[in-house]
Each structure stands twice: as structure tokens, then as C-alpha cells.
Amino acid sequence: MALNLVRTRDLSLSKLEFPLIAKRVRMVSVFLLILLLSISTSHKRLFIEATEHTEKLAFHGFDKSILASKYLQIYNNSKYGTLQLDNGLGKTPPMGWNSWNHFGCSVDERVIKETADALVATGLAELGYVYVNIDDCWANKRRILVFVAPLLAPDPNTFPSGIKALADYVHGKGLKLGIYGDAGQLTCQQRPGSLGFELLDAMVLASWEVDYLKYDNCYDMGISPQKRYPAMRDALNSTARSIFYSICEWGVDDPALWAPRVGNSWRTTIDISDSWESMTRIADINDKWAEYAGPGGWNDPDMLEVGNGGMTYQEYRSHFSIWALMKAPLLIGCDVRNMSPQTLEILSNKEVIDVNQDSLGLQGRKINVSGKDGCLQVWAGLLSSSAPEIRLAIVLWNRCSTASMISVSWLELGVIFDVIVSVRDLWEHKFLDSISRDSFGAEVDSHDCKMYIMTHIPLFHSES
Numbered sequence: 001m002a003l004n005l006v007r008t009r010d011l012s013l014s015k016l017e018f019p020l021i022a023k024r025v026r027m028v029s030v031f032l033l034i035l036l037l038s039i040s041t042s043h044k045r046l047f048i049e050a051t052e053h054t055e056k057l058a059f060h061g062f063d064k065s066i067l068a069s070k071y072l073q074i075y076n077n078s079k080y081g082t083l084q085l086d087n088g089l090g091k092t093p094p095m096g097w098n099s100w101n102h103f104g105c106s107v108d109e110r111v112i113k114e115t116a117d118a119l120v121a122t123g124l125a126e127l128g129y130v131y132v133n134i135d136d137c138w139a140n141k142r143r144i145l146v147f148v149a150p151l152l153a154p155d156p157n158t159f160p161s162g163i164k165a166l167a168d169y170v171h172g173k174g175l176k177l178g179i180y181g182d183a184g185q186l187t188c189q190q191r192p193g194s195l196g197f198e199l200l201d202a203m204v205l206a207s208w209e210v211d212y213l214k215y216d217n218c219y220d221m222g223i224s225p226q227k228r229y230p231a232m233r234d235a236l237n238s239t240a241r242s243i244f245y246s247i248c249e250w251g252v253d254d255p256a257l258w259a260p261r262v263g264n265s266w267r268t269t270i271d272i273s274d275s276w277e278s279m280t281r282i283a284d285i286n287d288k289w290a291e292y293a294g295p296g297g298w299n300d301p302d303m304l305e306v307g308n309g310g311m312t313y314q315e316y317r318s319h320f321s322i323w324a325l326m327k328a329p330l331l332i333g334c335d336v337r338n339m340s341p342q343t344l345e346i347l348s349n350k351e352v353i354d355v356n357q358d359s360l361g362l363q364g365r366k367i368n369v370s371g372k373d374g375c376l377q378v379w380a381g382l383l384s385s386s387a388p389e390i391r392l393a394i395v396l397w398n399r400c401s402t403a404s405m406i407s408v409s410w411l412e413l414g415v416i417f418d419v420i421v422s423v424r425d426l427w428e429h430k431f432l433d434s435i436s437r438d439s440f441g442a443e444v445d446s447h448d449c450k451m452y453i454m455t456h457i458p459l460f461h462s463e464s
């Protein structure tokens with residue numbers, strides 16, 4: 001639907017503007033010819049470098065023929081897709097729900113089942129939120145000896161039917177079950193940890209038909225994450241069940257540098273809390289590692305707080321937009337059985353979700369800041385496209401305390417030629433009527449954001 005609209009608009013635009021464009025193409029062509037003839041060796045080197053990077057991108061549906069050197073300076077993806085764990089999972093960021101942000105330790109099998117029901121009833125499951133993840137506190141305080149094997153077991157008071165029965169229930173709804181463990185002696189809430197028990201515990205999780213493991217970092221026995229996390233990767237792999245492996249070492253050991261070989265996602269920061277300060281701080285830390293994310297392995301700035309009550313509608317909208325642009329896992333952290341219409345509206349914005357789930361999987365990033373303490377921000381990222389189109393997702397984010405105009409030149413976003421542009425507002429759900437050829441901007445409320453997809457066709461290609 002959205003795609004059709006884009007195409008129709010582009011067609012009508014190009015018809016309207018055709019004579020003007022044709023003239024410009026001729027002028028630009030002559031200019032380019034002169035430019036190409038006078039290209040220096042250093043330019044050639046840059047071009048070859050850019051071409052090598054775009055070959056890699058082409059695999060994921062990106063038009064490799066564009067003159068991408070300008071883009072690659074801005075959206076540098078030099079680490080993209082180089083190290084990924086090969087378990088076939090996480091081609092796009094995982095979507096679902098996790099119990100921790102709302103329920104903490106007060107979780108039981110009734111909450112999990114009702115959440116699965118609510119994900120389906122609200123339409124969220126259909127939009128892609130399929131993982132139903134139990135966080136800490138599901139496990140019995142001690143391992144249970146079965147013959148001689150000390151096995152993980154559920155807490156008999158809160159999960160009396162057992163995890164396998166819960167997995168069956170969740171799978172029966174077309175959803176997936178996630179669970180929580182710890183790469184240490186104990187979990188953070190002092191349930192048994194898996195350090196030294198990786199193989200046994202992975203076998204138990206696989207026998208319960210669990211689909212996702214969040215693996216925490218408490219009681220680490222002074223051993224570095226790089227030594228503790230691969231053991232569970234190997235253990236999960238040996239079960240032959242496909243289990244999404246979510247590494248949660250809080251960013252302590254710069255996981256982007258090693259975790260892509262180990263897990264499908266890795267937390268880059270300490271836990272999020274339900275406040276504007278926490279959310280903005282975490283977004284900035286996660287942004288530093290943008291070039292390391294890609295299909296199969298994602299930076300994880302922690303779960304969503306949307307709907308938990310500590311931020312305003314505008315702040316939650318910013319939180320959701322930036323998480324989507326950063327290709328973060330979209331794991332809902334509120335009580336989906338009792339959502340306000342505004343919470344549901346934010347979480348079910350399909351156009352924003354589509355940016356998160358884009359097949360290219362390139363993490364969007366902060367492009368420019370201005371204003372007091374850099375509170376007027378422009379974030380952007382490339383999306384997949386079919387030639388000759390190029391698509392960019394853009395977020396104008398006002399972190400200042402008053403409403404303000406935020407603008408950016410097309411050049412700063414990497415748009416190098418005179419182009420045909422359509423811009424769609426992903427929160428207003430409509431195309432903008434008029435677009436300046438030089439720059440782009442909008443008035444944005446305090447702590448709010450605007451999010452767009454800009455589609456353009458470089459003139460370089462429009463006459464072929």
C-alpha cells in the first residue's frame with residue numbers, strides 16, 4: 001500500500017517535471033563527463049572502496065550501482081554483516097514482549113498466557129510481535145536432581161504447569177516463547193545460573209521447546225563476558241533447536257566488538273528505566289555502535305518502556321521511533337492486557353515498524369546536532385530499495401525544552417544530486433505536499449519527534 005503510493009507519486013511528479021528534468025539531465029551529463037575525465041587517483045580509490053562496500057549491501061537488496069561514497073561516509077557500514085552468528089535467526093530485529101519492565105519479579109504463568117492472548121486480540125501479534133519472553137524469577141531457587149542430573153526447574157508456586165505446557169500454549173497461538181538465564185553462578189534475582197551448566201541447561205530449554213534465551217550477567221565469578229557467553233552459544237547450537245540468543249552483559253565489555261559472532265543481539269547499555277533521562281542516555285550510547293549491527297546480529301539498547309507511565313505521549317513516540325530507526329529489538333515492556341489507546345497507537349504504527357524490520361538491516365544513526373547542548377537532532381538511516389530509487393528514514397528529534405524548527409540540508413543526509421523527492425510522514429500517515437530542493441525541516445514539539453521516509457531517484461539514473 002505505502003509502496004504503491006510512493007510509486008504513483010513519483011510517476012506523476014516525473015511526468016509533471018519531465019521537460020525541466022530532461023534539460024537538467026543533459027546539463028548534468030555534460031558536467032559529469034568533464035568531472036569523470038578529470039577524476040584523480042584518490043577519487044578512484046574512494047570510489048573502489050565504496051563499490052566494495054556496496055557489493056556487500058547489494059546482497060540485501062540495495063542498489064549497488066549508485067554513487068555511494070557520500071552515503072558510506074555518513075552511514076558507514078564497514079562492519080555490517082562481517083561477523084554474524086550463523087544460526088539462521090534474527091534476519092530482522094526480534095519483536096515481542098518481555099515481562100521485566102512492568103512485572104519485575106511478580107510474574108506467573110497466568111500473566112504469560114493472558115499476555116499471549118492480548119498480543120493476538122490487540123492485533124500486535126499480526127504486526128510481528130511474536131516473542132513472549134519471561135524474564136527473571138520463573139525458576140525454582142534450587143536445581144532439582146533427576147537421576148544424577150541437577151536440572152533447572154520452574155518455581156512450582158508461580159509456574160505449576162511447567163514451561164513445556166506454557167510453550168505449547170504460546171505456540172498454539174502462533175507465537176514463540178522466550179525465557180531468561182544467567183551466565184554466572186546465580187541470576188540477578190538469585191535463581192540458579194548456568195555458568196558451568198550450559199550444556200545441561202540448553203538441553204532442558206530445548207526439550208521445553210523454548211525459542212529465545214535472554215542471558216544475563218549477574219554473579220559472574222570474576223570471569224570476563226568474552227569467556228562466559230560463547231559456552232552457551234555452543235550449547236544452544238548442539239541442541240539443534242533454533243533458539244534466538246540474546247546476550248545481556250550490559251555493554252560492559254564493548255560487546256559489539258565480539259558478540260556478533262556469539263549472539264543474535266547484545267545489550268549495549270545498563271538497564272533502561274521508565275524516564276526521559278534514561279531513554280535518551282541509552283539511545284546515545286547505543287548509537288556509538290551503529291556500524292556493527294546487521295541481519296543476524298543487533299545492538300540492543302534494552303526493552304521498550306512505552307505504556308508504563310513514566311514518560312509523556314511525545315516522549316514515548318520518540319522512544320519508539322528512535323528504537324525502530326536504530327534497528328533495536330522491539331520488545332514491549334508494558335502490560336498489554338491493559339493498554340491505553342495512545343499506547344496501542346504508538347506500538348502498532350506499521351509504517352514505523354516497517355523501518356525497524358527493513359530487510360537491509362542497516363542501523364540508523366545521529367547525523368547532526370545543533371541548539372543548546374545539541375538538543376536539536378537529526379537521525380537517519382538507509383533503507384532497502386529497488387533501483388533506481390533510494391530510500392532514507394529520517395527522524396527529527398527535539399530534545400530541547402521548547403518547540404523548535406529542526407532542519408537539515410539534503411547534502412548533509414547524503415543526497416548529492418538534484419533529485420525527485422517524495423517525503424512521507426510516518427506519524428501523520430501522509431506525503432508532504434511541497435519539498436524544498438536544498439533542505440528539509442519541520443517544527444517539532446518539545447521532546448517529540450517527526451519521522452519520515454524520503455524516496456529519491458538520483459538524476460544520474462533517471463535517463464537510461
Ligand SMILES: *[C@@H]1O[C@H](CO)[C@@H](O)[C@H](O)[C@H]1NC(C)=O
Nearest residue numbers: 049069072073074076077078
Ligand atoms: C568507515 O569507518 C572505518 C573505520 O571503522 C574507516 O576505516 C573507513 O574509512 C570508513 N569508510 C568511509 C567510506 O568513510
Ligand SMILES: *[C@@H]1O[C@H](CO)[C@@H](O)[C@H](O)[C@H]1NC(C)=O
Nearest residue numbers: 086087088236237240241242
Ligand atoms: C550451529 O552452527 C552451525 C555452524 O555455525 C550452523 O550452520 C547451524 O545452523 C547452527 N545450528 C543451530 C541449531 O543453531
Ligand SMILES: *[C@@H]1O[C@H](CO)[C@@H](O)[C@H](O)[C@H]1NC(C)=O
Nearest residue numbers: 367368369370407408409412
Ligand atoms: C549541523 O547542522 C547545523 C545547523 O543546521 C549546520 O550549521 C552544520 O553545518 C551541520 N553540521 C554538519 C557536520 O553537517
